Amino acid sequence: MKKIPTIRDVAKKAHLSLSTVSLVINNKANVNEETRQKVQTIIDELGYHPRRSARGLASQLSGNIGFILTDDHFSQAEPFYTKIFLGTEFEARTHNYYILLTTVSRTFKASEIPRFLLEHNVDGVIVAGEVGGGWIDYIMGRHLPVVLVDYEVNRRSLSTVLIDNRMGAQAAVDHLIDNGHKKIGFIGGNITHPSIKDRYVGFRETMTNRGVPLNDAWMYLDGETTALIDGYRAAEKFFACEDVPTAIFAANDVMAIGFMQYMKERGMKISEETSIVGFDNIEAGLQVIPRLTTVNVHCEELGSIAVRRIVEMIAQKSDVVTKTVVPVELVVRESTKASAKDVSVLIDA
Amino acid sequence: MKKIPTIRDVAKKAHLSLSTVSLVINNKANVNEETRQKVQTIIDELGYHPRRSARGLASQLSGNIGFILTDDHFSQAEPFYTKIFLGTEFEARTHNYYILLTTVSRTFKASEIPRFLLEHNVDGVIVAGEVGGGWIDYIMGRHLPVVLVDYEVNRRSLSTVLIDNRMGAQAAVDHLIDNGHKKIGFIGGNITHPSIKDRYVGFRETMTNRGVPLNDAWMYLDGETTALIDGYRAAEKFFACEDVPTAIFAANDVMAIGFMQYMKERGMKISEETSIVGFDNIEAGLQVIPRLTTVNVHCEELGSIAVRRIVEMIAQKSDVVTKTVVPVELVVRESTKASAKDVSVLIDA
DNA sequence: CTGAAAGCGCTAACAA
DNA sequence: TTGTTAGCGCTTTCAG
Numbered sequence: 001m002k003k004i005p006t007i008r009d010v011a012k013k014a015h016l017s018l019s020t021v022s023l024v025i026n027n028k029a030n031v032n033e034e035t036r037q038k039v040q041t042i043i044d045e046l047g048y049h050p051r052r053s054a055r056g057l058a059s060q061l062s063g064n065i066g067f068i069l070t071d072d073h074f075s076q077a078e079p080f081y082t083k084i085f086l087g088t089e090f091e092a093r094t095h096n097y098y099i100l101l102t103t104v105s106r107t108f109k110a111s112e113i114p115r116f117l118l119e120h121n122v123d124g125v126i127v128a129g130e131v132g133g134g135w136i137d138y139i140m141g142r143h144l145p146v147v148l149v150d151y152e153v154n155r156r157s158l159s160t161v162l163i164d165n166r167m168g169a170q171a172a173v174d175h176l177i178d179n180g181h182k183k184i185g186f187i188g189g190n191i192t193h194p195s196i197k198d199r200y201v202g203f204r205e206t207m208t209n210r211g212v213p214l215n216d217a218w219m220y221l222d223g224e225t226t227a228l229i230d231g232y233r234a235a236e237k238f239f240a241c242e243d244v245p246t247a248i249f250a251a252n253d254v255m256a257i258g259f260m261q262y263m264k265e266r267g268m269k270i271s272e273e274t275s276i277v278g279f280d281n282i283e284a285g286l287q288v289i290p291r292l293t294t295v296n297v298h299c300e301e302l303g304s305i306a307v308r309r310i311v312e313m314i315a316q317k318s319d320v321v322t323k324t325v326v327p328v329e330l331v332v333r334e335s336t337k338a339s340a341k342d343v344s345v346l347i348d349a
Numbered sequence: 350m351k352k353i354p355t356i357r358d359v360a361k362k363a364h365l366s367l368s369t370v371s372l373v374i375n376n377k378a379n380v381n382e383e384t385r386q387k388v389q390t391i392i393d394e395l396g397y398h399p400r401r402s403a404r405g406l407a408s409q410l411s412g413n414i415g416f417i418l419t420d421d422h423f424s425q426a427e428p429f430y431t432k433i434f435l436g437t438e439f440e441a442r443t444h445n446y447y448i449l450l451t452t453v454s455r456t457f458k459a460s461e462i463p464r465f466l467l468e469h470n471v472d473g474v475i476v477a478g479e480v481g482g483g484w485i486d487y488i489m490g491r492h493l494p495v496v497l498v499d500y501e502v503n504r505r506s507l508s509t510v511l512i513d514n515r516m517g518a519q520a521a522v523d524h525l526i527d528n529g530h531k532k533i534g535f536i537g538g539n540i541t542h543p544s545i546k547d548r549y550v551g552f553r554e555t556m557t558n559r560g561v562p563l564n565d566a567w568m569y570l571d572g573e574t575t576a577l578i579d580g581y582r583a584a585e586k587f588f589a590c591e592d593v594p595t596a597i598f599a600a601n602d603v604m605a606i607g608f609m610q611y612m613k614e615r616g617m618k619i620s621e622e623t624s625i626v627g628f629d630n631i632e633a634g635l636q637v638i639p640r641l642t643t644v645n646v647h648c649e650e651l652g653s654i655a656v657r658r659i660v661e662m663i664a665q666k667s668d669v670v671t672k673t674v675v676p677v678e679l680v681v682r683e684s685t686k687a688s689a690k691d692v693s694v695l696i697d698a
Numbered sequence: 699c700t701g702a703a704a705g706c707g708c709t710a711a712c713a714a
Numbered sequence: 715t716t717g718t719t720a721g722c723g724c725t726t727t728c729a730g
Binding site: 355356357368371374399405406408409 | 722723724725726727
């Protein structure tokens with residue numbers, strides 16, 4: 001087993017000092033091009049690679065980025081935050097960082113402080129989703145670059161990466177109105193969820209702007225959750241009206257599918273009788289018949305943008321607070337257009 | 350900004366040497382209990398935490414575990430490997446390790462060698478899924494503990510964590526036979542996939558053991574992939590027979606759903622006319638109507654077991670090769686039992 | 699059981 | 715442009 005080469009071996013073989021080699025390794029200026037070449041050659045010959053822990057100790061930089069998520073966000077069936085996380089992983093790679101993941105309880109607990117913070121093993125932190133203020137305070141107290149993803153804290157000036165929920169809602173509602181719908185219901189479930197609230201606001205705004213009347217009987221805003229059952233309950237509520245809506249905008253796909261389930265159980269024809277638009281573009285929206293029209297969110301991009309911000313902050317040591325709103329896009333499928341084919345599928349099934 | 354305490358500060362305040370404090374930190378023996386207490390108290394007072402990079406450099410241990418995955422495995426729609434990865438993340442946490450993730454091409458490329466290997470930034474490596482032999486050779490050459498997950502290499506003796514595909518297939522087929530089926534088809538798609546092959550073998554074995562005749566006309570084994578379309582094609586093939594099977598065992602849920610799609614398009618009654626069992630227990634199997642009976646694989650557990658193995662190997666520096674087969678379980682849903690409710694759902698939809 | 703001292707491999711002033 | 719010299723904070727013999 002050959003000895004692993006160190007920077008010392010490279011320096012020796014090149015008849016140069018450690019610092020010169022170090023300068024080459026780190027692509028620093030003020031190195032003669034010839035010298036650089038020579039050092040590089042020897043590095044390649046020896047198959048030398050600096051050790052992470054050694055440079056970490058010397059430079060006080062770990063080369064890692066922490067990713068913090070509350071456990072309830074992570075255990076959700078929906079891979080929303082998982083996707084964001086994977087987005088950070090891939091982006092981090094291109095910047096020569098690794099992501100260290102950890103989950104914490106929603107409220108701050110000293111016993112749960114991520115080990116990577118205690119051990120100074122990250123150069124910046126990404127926090128995804130809503131977390132307790134205690135966490136924000138603690139992390140800021142560590143004087144590390146921080147970026148929030150899909151969450152905003154008013155009292156603090158922190159860089160954030162957000163979804164354009166308002167625009168998404170607008171696109172969805174515009175689509176329905178453009179298709180001739182005037183009687184449009186909204187399923188929000190628990191609209192205290194920040195994203196859900198924004199989608200609700202977007203819904204109202206667009207309806208108003210387009211001159212389409214709002215009808216409180218067609219709004220389901222008092223759920224405890226934003227789950228399948230809420231969509232189902234919304235359907236119960238809406239179809240109990242004497243005047244029923246012809247189209248539904250659900251604040252997420254899960255509720256939209258719950259709504260569809262109610263209709264299917266009663267043999268009602270989705271899209272022909274009632275058009276449905278969801279939000280999130282989850283996998284299940286593709287498996288369902290008819291496939292669900294929805295608003296696609298580029299989750300991975302949220303993660304990759306967050307990493308880019310963090311990397312900038314680490315490099316420039318700047319405290320410029322940025323707020324990035326990631327656009328969304330409407331994906332039109334059969335739940336909002338009754339083409340001949342779709343109808344036949346419905347009948348067949 | 351207060352200065353961050355070091356081991357030196359602790360030693361000074363305790364009027365002890367660095368080494369004694371170090372012994373306490375690392376829970377080593379040969380420390381007077383009184384001394385230990387005293388040191389611990391001061392550590393708590395100061396809020397001291399050893400720095401990862403410092404101990405890393407001194408101990409030549411990074412505190413990280415590498416997770417290697419081929420890019421094609423990861424980009425799949427199925428979150429199978431993502432789940433395994435998350436399993437490793439959570440298990441790693443309980444052992445005070447972090448996971449460093451990276452993807453590589455299937456075949457070895459020197460330019461793609463994970464940075465964490467070059468930089469000696471991991472103490473062990475988990476490889477998930479099938480990878481090129483070149484990678485195995487390279488990683489073994491680094492003399493690091495290795496555990497393979499959902500993959501086995503014959504020519505090498507490496508620790509592995511595998512799914513009990515044979516048992517899963519047996520459970521599925523037993524279930525069908527127990528329900529009175531004698532004419533059972535198999536959808537394998539491309540059975541060169543190791544897992545698929547095992548499921549195929551399990552299918553044949555069980556059929557033979559139970560004395561149920563095999564019929565080549567009801568086997569779909571020549572696909573290029575193991576995707577939706579294969580299930581669809583299998584249906585085309587099986588239903589073209591004069592004598593059609595009454596039950597199907599698909600080597601994965603995706604193909605099972607493809608098969609269901611064919612039946613639905615033709616108004617055929619799933620479970621009443623043809624029962625279907627899948628394998629993997631993917632989300633979509635729950636969204637589909639009727640819901641798919643399938644074999645559940647505890648993906649996260651594959652990951653957590655792999656971590657436990659790696660941690661053992663790192664700690665004991667032992668080279669004992671272990672092979673763990675993780676059990677699976679049959680999940681019975683409506684695609685294999687035609688209750689009144691299910692039938693009505695079918696008719697409604 | 700505790701202390702002294704020598705690194706681990708690299709970076710970063712500061713000199714030259 | 716390159717070399718010298720201190721550390722970074724911890725672990726780990728080896729003495730005592």
